[in-house]
Amino acid sequence: MTAITEGNLRISVPSDVTARKFDIGDTHGLTHCMKAVDLILEFKDHFLFIEIKDPEHPQANAMDRDTFIKKFQTGKIDEDLKYKYRDSFLYEWACGKIEKPIYYYVLIAIDGLTEADLQAKADDLKRKVPQCGPSSGIWKHWIVEDVMVFNLSTWNKHLKDFPIRRSIP
Amino acid sequence: MKVVYSACDITKTKLNFAEKLVNVFLPSNHALGRLVKRKKTSSSCAIEVSRGSVRIRASFSNHSTKTGSASITGINEWQARPIESVYIPVKEMLANSPGFRSLYAGREIHFEEIYRDILDRAHRPAPRGPTDKNRKTLLTILQKAMDGKITTKEEEFFLQSEQGNLEFSLLAEGMRKLGLLWLLIQNGTLLEGSILFWDEPETNLNPKLYGVITEILLELQRHGVQIFLATHDYVILKELDLRMKEKDNVLFHALYHDTEITQIRCHTSDRYLGIHPNAVAEAFADLYDREVGRSLGRLLK
Numbered sequence: 016m017t018a019i020t021e022g023n024l025r026i027s028v029p030s031d032v033t034a035r036k037f038d039i040g041d042t043h044g045l046t047h048c049m050k051a052v053d054l055i056l057e058f059k060d061h062f063l064f065i066e067i068k069d070p071e072h073p074q075a076n077a078m079d080r081d082t083f084i085k086k087f088q089t090g091k092i093d094e095d096l097k098y099k100y101r102d103s104f105l106y107e108w109a110c111g112k113i114e115k116p117i118y119y120y121v122l123i124a125i126d127g128l129t130e131a132d133l134q135a136k137a138d139d140l141k142r143k144v145p146q147c148g149p150s151s152g153i154w155k156h157w158i159v160e161d162v163m164v165f166n167l168s169t170w171n172k173h174l175k176d177f178p179i180r181r182s183i184p
Numbered sequence: 185m186k187v188v189y190s191a192c193d194i195t196k197t198k199l200n201f202a203e204k205l206v207n208v209f210l211p212s213n214h215a216l217g218r219l220v221k222r223k224k225t226s227s228s229c230a231i232e233v234s235r236g237s238v239r240i241r242a243s244f245s246n247h248s249t250k251t252g253s254a255s256i257t258g259i260n261e262w263q264a265r266p267i268e269s270v271y272i273p274v275k276e277m278l279a280n281s282p283g284f285r286s287l288y289a290g291r292e293i294h295f296e297e298i299y300r301d302i303l304d305r306a307h308r309p310a311p312r313g314p315t316d317k318n319r320k321t322l323l324t325i326l327q328k329a330m331d332g333k334i335t336t337k338e339e340e341f342f343l344q345s346e347q348g349n350l351e352f353s354l355l356a357e358g359m360r361k362l363g364l365l366w367l368l369i370q371n372g373t374l375l376e377g378s379i380l381f382w383d384e385p386e387t388n389l390n391p392k393l394y395g396v397i398t399e400i401l402l403e404l405q406r407h408g409v410q411i412f413l414a415t416h417d418y419v420i421l422k423e424l425d426l427r428m429k430e431k432d433n434v435l436f437h438a439l440y441h442d443t444e445i446t447q448i449r450c451h452t453s454d455r456y457l458g459i460h461p462n463a464v465a466e467a468f469a470d471l472y473d474r475e476v477g478r479s480l481g482r483l484l485k
Contacts, residue, residue, distance in 0.1 A: 061483055118483050127457075131418050131468035134475065161479040173476045176484075 021053050023072045024124065026065075026179045033057040037064075037103060049102040050095070052119075056177075061160065062107075062117040066099050068092070069124040073183055093136075096121055097143040104158055116160035119144070122179065128166045137164040185271070185381045185412050186298070191233040191240055192269035192379055193301065195262065201242050202254035205231070207297035217248040238262055268378035270305050270368055271298045274387050276360045278306060279352040282339040306364060307336070311372040318407050319369055322400055326366045329396045334363045334370070341367075357388035365400060376408030386417040398423035402432060418464045425456035438462060 017028045019036060028034040037043065038051040056063040069075070070083040086092045100119050107113050121140065123133075141147075141162045148154025171178055190204040197204075202216055211218035220229045223246075230243040240262040244254040277284070277299050285307075287293060288300045315323070327333050332345030342349040343363060352360050368374045385397055398420065401411055415421065421436070428434050435452055436459045442449045453459050 058483065060485070063483065118479065129465060129468065130472035131422075131465065134468060134472045137475070160482070163476055163479050165476075169472070169476070173473075173480060 019054060020182060021067050022069050023074060023182050024067060024069055024122075024179050025182050026054070026177060028056060029176050031059075043106070045106065049106055050099040051106070052099050052103045055103075055107075058115075061115050062113075064100060064103055064117055064119045065122065066096060066119075067122045067124070069122075071124050071126065073181070093139055093143060096140055100144055100159065100162075116157070118160050119162045121162075121164045122167070122170055123164060124167050126166065126168070130169065133164045133166060133169060137162055140164065185383060185414055187231055188233055188412070189269055189271040189298070189379075189381045191262070192267045193271075195266040196268070198263055200251055201240060201256050201259065202244065202251035204297070205242070206251055210294065210296045213249070214251075215249045216244050216251050216254060217246040220244070220246040220248075222246070235267075238265070268373060268375070269381065270302070270373055270378070271381040272302060272361075272364065272383065272385070273298045274383050275299070276357050276364070276388070277302055278341045278360050278364055279355075281306070281341060281352075285339070302364070305371075305373050306341070306367045307339070308371040308373060310370055315370070318403075319372075322369050322403055323366060325396060325400060325403075326362055326369070329393060330359060330362050330366070334366050356390070358390050358393055361385065361389060362393065362396070365397070369400075369404075374404055374409050379410045379412070380404065381412045383414050384416065385413060386415060386420050391419055394419050394423050395427070398427055402427055402429075402434075405432060405434070416464060418468060421456055421459070421464060 016030055017034055019026050019028065019034050021036070026034075034054060034056045036053065037055045038046065038053050040046045043049075043051055052064040052066045054065040054067075056065065068083065070080050070087075083092070086095065104113070104117065119140075121136075123136070128136075141159075144159050144162060146157065146159050146162055148157065165173070167179060186208050187205065190208050191201065193199075194201055194204050205219065206214050206216055209219055220227050226246060228243060228245040230241060232239055232241045234240075238258070238261050240256070240258045242254050242256050248254060273296070281303055285300060285303055288295065323333070330343060330345070332343045332350075335342050335344045335349065337349075341352045341360075341363065343352070343355055343359070352363065355363070368380075374380055380401075382401075385401075386394065389397065394417075401413070402424070405411055413420070424434060424436075435454055436456060438451045438453075438459050438461055439448055440451070440461050440463070441447075451460050459465070
């Protein structure tokens, strides 16, 4: 079991899955012009891109929290999530690493988000990425296999082998 | 809601409570006893509605065929204080208005009385004098959403907009609902002290208009109109939850079937998250769980 810390959150990953932090300026090298998801997990047959938003971080300052709420309410967060995925996809493609289908899971650590809210966010993000190509059927490959949005509670309910806990509760 | 509406309506019409119940529920052959919960043996029921210390009670058995056989108590005191009430049914009626009320009055047609009642209220003329500020504000919000206001010619309703007069039968049903609300506010039916019952306001309404409807309802509540909404819609519930302010007086009642005592029970909360059981949220949670399950089924295979 490997543990990776992202801000105040700590995700545990089984040893047969390779995990790496992706959104690190020094190793990524292009964060000035490309957005990046936080983590990339590699399974035998798939990749999992993970983006974590943690506005309820106990040490988050009020200004950061307000900025997040504003971005959330105006829909800017959806744009941000879309470009994070697309740029990460492009980056990995240029590295020659896109050999398997990719899943994109977003964790928004807000307790108040209900399953209905999460489902609506996921559907919206699937349309924006987009999950499906044009209706002409001209795409030979999908750029994402699936997109889901979780809060901490639904993440830990469904991804029991990848639990996420707060480092400082 | 129909029972409470019936009790409120007879404070104005002075009708017999049991008769109003029959007209509103429309049991087969107008048999009052058919409103009693069905059992293999003889059974009876009692209906009680109260406001403050005043209460009206009707009791009858499943054998009651005539409304006169019901035992009604408290009727005089109950009817001594009239209450204005409106029941907006699921089916929109304004587009079918021309000729309906005279047909209903003269013939035995199989329509619950709520449909005639709502048309009666919609056709009321506006009160004398200028429209007060509160009503003007609400009317303006609705006019903006409808791109016009409502006019009537003989018994027919029209939306008067820049395109001219559009008859209600040509309008989307959701727009007709906004029109009905506009009429009830404009003609002074929904004033302080009145009660509005609205059965599933979301039916045939564009979800983008839910916010307008919810804001109008909250504003009416702030002006002293008591409102009962029956809904199975997540967006309506969340609109209320997100738009209500601290001083607003909103309660969520979850009616559910208690399998242990085989009865309908009610759980009340002043917050959306306190609704329990929440059949609407459960349905969404089930969809979400299955969607996550489908995704994980492929990812972790």
